[in-house]
Amino acid sequence: MKNVITYPVSARGPADHEVRDQIVAAATEHFSRYGYEKTTVSDLAKAIGFSKAYIYKFFESKQAIGEMICANCLREIEAEVKAAVVAADRPPEKLRRMFKTLVDAGLRLFFSERKLHEIAAAAAIGHWQAAHAYEERIQKLLHDILQEGRQNGDFERKTPLDETAMAIYLVMRPYLHPLLLQHSFDYTEEAPAKLSGLVLRSLSP
């Protein structure tokens, strides 16, 4: 009969979440250099110095790693948008900043982190959970700004709130969506101001 050795916690090696974080960090680095689409889990394992089997213990697929990177990336954009919104006094200005910051963050992702943008594109095409959850959080943020503006009299109250929120989301969506954004570069300079102006006129009480 084999002895069952129980290690004290400290000798067990890194906790699972630490290994996951380590894999995600290394994968982010690797993907941002070599691209997401072209890299296989084997390439990744070789680059990190882990066995492929070991990576598969923590992530069931390349997409699962990509989802984690994508989620981190979208969390960053969201935090930036929220900071811009909080810094504004009134709902109309909050809306303007929300739109502007979303476009700026999207463009930065596209231009300076081109290879990570590839992951965002895959997320959008594949309807990944991370992309879906992000869209929902952005919609929630928009909803909250609208509600605040209705309460303090900045915005009209006749149109059902859900309808207003959805319509404004549809106006913003082409600039949120990584694949749509890349066909709108000619307009990213003027679109946030022009569209915020239109949206605010539509909200006037």
Next chain:
Amino acid sequence: MKNVITYPVSARGPADHEVRDQIVAAATEHFSRYGYEKTTVSDLAKAIGFSKAYIYKFFESKQAIGEMICANCLREIEAEVKAAVVAADRPPEKLRRMFKTLVDAGLRLFFSERKLHEIAAAAAIGHWQAAHAYEERIQKLLHDILQEGRQNGDFERKTPLDETAMAIYLVMRPYLHPLLLQHSFDYTEEAPAKLSGLVLRSLSP
């Protein structure tokens, strides 16, 4: 010295514009079956039964033929949109119909003439003249509806007309543009009504 033979006009064979039309018709048929990207001018020549050199007498490149097909296709959509607009009484309804008809025509092109949609996509990516001219005509139509609505009191007059027109064009653009439209299928059902509603609220005097 060679005799210069002058033929009477009727014996000269078809006029240039007839040959061009014939090539465009055959190319439309061929592209819509085999796709634009994959077809070469040689393939086309073989299929039509002309020599490649003869085709090059009339069109300098495959793109030049594609441009002609694209222009015809966009003219059809434009005619459809104009018919829908003319049939409406007042500017607000004209705007609604314009948006709805544009989306419907775009979807039909995508779904039932999938291979011709490829040409529209190439036109949009390559900034072809036909696509540019179409955008301008659509902007003009929008401008005219807005102007009519300002004159008869349906629309507000405070915002500069050019700014209003550009902002509304930006709202419609994702549904006009063949590559944007294909990332918006989830929304094409509700978008025209929701966005027209928002736009009309923004225009209220």
